[in-house]
Amino acid sequence: MNVTGHTRKLSGTAPSIRDVAAAAEVSYQTVSRVINGHPSVKPSTRERVLAAIEELGFRRSATAHALASGRSRSVTVLTANTTHYGYAAILQGIEEEARRAAYSLGIAVLESADESAVRAVVRRAADTGGGLVVIAYDPAGVAALRAVPAGLPVVGVVETPASPPGGDRPWVWTDDRVAAEEATRHLLSLGHETVHYVAIPSSTRRTAPRTAGWRAALREAGAPEPRPLQGGWGPAGGHAAGRRLAGDPAVTAILCGNDDLALGVLRALREAGRDIPGEVSVAGFDDAPSSAYLTPSLTTVRLDFAGLGRAAFGLLHDVVEESARVAPHPVSVPELIVRESSGPPSARPARR
Amino acid sequence: MNVTGHTRKLSGTAPSIRDVAAAAEVSYQTVSRVINGHPSVKPSTRERVLAAIEELGFRRSATAHALASGRSRSVTVLTANTTHYGYAAILQGIEEEARRAAYSLGIAVLESADESAVRAVVRRAADTGGGLVVIAYDPAGVAALRAVPAGLPVVGVVETPASPPGGDRPWVWTDDRVAAEEATRHLLSLGHETVHYVAIPSSTRRTAPRTAGWRAALREAGAPEPRPLQGGWGPAGGHAAGRRLAGDPAVTAILCGNDDLALGVLRALREAGRDIPGEVSVAGFDDAPSSAYLTPSLTTVRLDFAGLGRAAFGLLHDVVEESARVAPHPVSVPELIVRESSGPPSARPARR
DNA sequence: CTGAAAGCGCTTACAG
DNA sequence: CTGAAAGCGCTTACAG
Structure with missing residues (x-):
């Protein structure tokens, strides 16, 4: 020897x-x-x-182990975006839990909602042999969730669990509808006659939960229901929408689909010389880290995206490890954060 | 048959x-x-x-192919953070190019700069068998770049190429020093006697490039050199630093290490009743998407982080494919964006 | 408690 | 131009 x-x-x-x-x-x-x-x-x-x-x-060798054993201790996140606050925070939550579980983390970006493009991304992600988390907050994500072949371990982060797009796949969510209701009620309770809405894009052609919640609260209060404006995801879209709203003296309260949109709306209102919250109240959605430091600081609804990401990974982990304890779908509770951007309507009659 | x-x-x-x-x-x-x-x-x-x-x-099968061939067409990004604007944008750039090259993308977060923790993360990332990109903007990243075993394909995204922390490994960078000089000169040219600085954390114990550039511009102009304040990465740190600065009537111009810091400074100044840019000018760094929509909109230096990420992947690709054409280290040019938050000092004497 | 055999799904020389 | 053999670094039954 x-x-x-x-x-x-x-x-x-x-x-x-x-x-x-x-x-x-x-x-x-x-x-x-x-x-x-x-x-x-x-x-x-x-x-x-x-x-x-x-x-x-x-x-x-991780690859030899994966080949021989047939499983890979990895998770890849399918998402249309990695930088918007909500997406980034979910990603961060998934990452934290994946690291704790010693899973490696992959990202596959859905650059388009086009059927065949989505299938290609899903296929490549599936090739890694690990589990999948798909963020289905937009059409591309919804298409991806639907395109995942049966049998693969996957969990969806969805907008609404009512008929989740992935069929009976496991999912996690936050109750955006209720959150929007709360925010709208807050504005109405201040004395505003109604609340206008600048929407983020919907994941499907159906009414998005935030829009539905806003409308429900208006209806409940017997308030007029203005047409929602489409704002996109970023401040530029909010700015454009805000410009149109700023011209209408009847507008005294605006709810925005996310804080970036609210930032743009705020800017447009200021450019039009309107005081906030003196003449117009503004509320956002998400509580991005910067929202507390804006002037005026932004009233918004805090959503626990990181927690959502952690829960998504937890669920996936349960699925791939086939441990009996399948975690219940966790629902985090949105929290209204009232700051300086919302207040009672001005004494002087703003209506026509 | x-x-x-x-x-x-x-x-x-x-x-x-x-x-x-x-x-x-x-x-x-x-x-x-x-x-x-x-x-x-x-x-x-x-x-x-x-x-x-x-x-x-x-x-x-990607894993069988990797095992048999010994290469894996994947890249994993080692980073201390995934959500701050600069980091997130670099990540996005890497992702874009990786997708074009049909590489899969992994993320490994460095939760601590502790030597052994960093080694563990690097080891696990190396186990994937693919290339590595490490963002060395902070001590954890610097330690990671240094901990990568020789022989592995890696490129660093570094703060400064002067004695890059990873030795002779390939790297990409932006010239933050020159960018800070430019921003400081802009403020001085407006007529300010000097410019105060709220710093982001440095990647090493040495003077960070942004700080060095600010100081160089001051020296060049023969302006007093106030002590820089440490602000951290986010608006909360900027707010704390801004509070201290707001109390000093001699302060008429503040440069911040990033736009988030500037947001906090802006807020602190407003809370202290100081007008911007009437009494105090503020400039940031990075040109985050929201900076143009703040009120006042933020004067800042635009850095092409996404381009930096694309270049980093390009370099890595050259390294792993061993194609003769080793790309030159690309240097993107920072661009000063003058907006509403900077202007000449007020006529009334602000000094003691 | 421990070894010898077969196999995971590919690639890489080596023959022909 | 194409096949048979060996091997990448592990795991999984199967014996003992």
Whole structure:
């Protein structure tokens, strides 16, 4: 037996379980047992193997493990965007939990909602062999969730669980509808005759939950129901919508589909010389980190996106590990944060 | 020969090259040649194989390919953060190029700058077998870049190329020093006696490029050099720093290490009743998407982070593909964007 | 408790 | 131009 055998290893290649086996003088199958925590290994043998692993700096090849075992301890997030606050925060939550569970994290961006483009991205993501989390807040995400082949472990982060787009796949959500109702009621309770709405894009052609909640609250109060304006995702869209609203003296309260939109609306209102909240109240959605520092600071609805991401990963983990305890779909509670941008309508009659 | 052989495939498992080979009546090695675009395959054979691939819906296993070939067409980004504007935009740039090159994208977050924690993250990232991009804008990132074992394909996104932390590894950067000089000169040219600075954290213990550029511009103009204040990354830190500055009537111009910091400073100044830019001018760094919509809109320096990310991936791609054309280190040019938050100092003497 | 065999789905020389 | 063999680094039954 060549006692120096395991020492003359070329420095170029990483040590394999065979190298470890040689060093520990056992078969490589036993090495496999040790690194997998298999119970039936004699303690003294385990020690020797562990020592050899330590000495050689052995690391099990993730790809060989994946190929042989058929599972990969990885999760890839399918999303149309990585920078908007909500998306980024969900991603962050998923990442935190994935790291804790020692899963690797992949990102696949859905650049288009086009059927075949979406299928291509989903296929490639599925090729990794790991689990999938798809953020279905927009048409591309919804299409992706639908395109995931049955049998693959997947959980959706969806806008609304009423007929979730992925069929009976597991999902997590926040109750945006109720959140929008709350925000709208807050504005109405201040004395505004009605509340205008600047909407974010909907994930489907159906009425989005935030829009539905806003409308429900208006209806409940018997307030007029103005047509919602489409704002897109960013401040530019909010600015454009705000410009149109700023011209109408009857407008005294505006709810926005997210804080970025509200930022644009705020700017347009100021440009038009309207005081906030003196003449017009504005509320946003999401409570982005900067919203508390705007002037005026923004009244908004805080949504726990990071928690949502953590829950999504937790659910996925349950699914792939097939542990009996399938976590209940967690619903985080939105919280209204009242700040400086909302207040009672001005005393002077603003209506026509 | 069983002509129905390839049809009775169980629907549970994905087809392998052997299934395709059987269907096309060739050896599986030939299938391998076809999917790898190997030239020496008779056209008619290629046709048959392609048809079989199409019919069976064959997809080459990424993990088997990685194991057998030793390369994985993947990149993982090591970063301390995924949500701050600069980091997120770099990530987005990397993602765009990775997608174009059909590389899969992984993220590994450095939760701490602790030596052993960083090593663990780097090891796990290296286990994927793909290339690495590390964002070395902070101590954790710098430590990670340094911890990457020699021989692995890696590129760093660094703060400054003067003695880059990763030794002679390839890197990309933006010239933050010059950018800070420009911004400071702009403020001085408006007539301010000097410019105060609220800093972002440095990647090392040495003077950060932005701080150095600010100081150089001051020196060049013979202006007093106030001590920089540490602001952290977010608006809360900017707010705290702004509060201290707001109390000093001698302060008429403030440069901030990023736009989030500037947002907090703006807020603190307003709370102290100081007019912007009437009494105090403020400038930021980065040109985040919301900065143009603040009131006042923010004078800032635009940095092409997405371009930086694209360049980083491009360089990495060159490295792993070993194509002779090693891209030159691309340097994007920062651009000063003058908006409403900066202006000449007020006529009334603000000094002691 | 531990080894020898077969296999995961590919690629890479090596023959012909 | 195409096939048969060996191997990538592991895991999974199967024996003993």
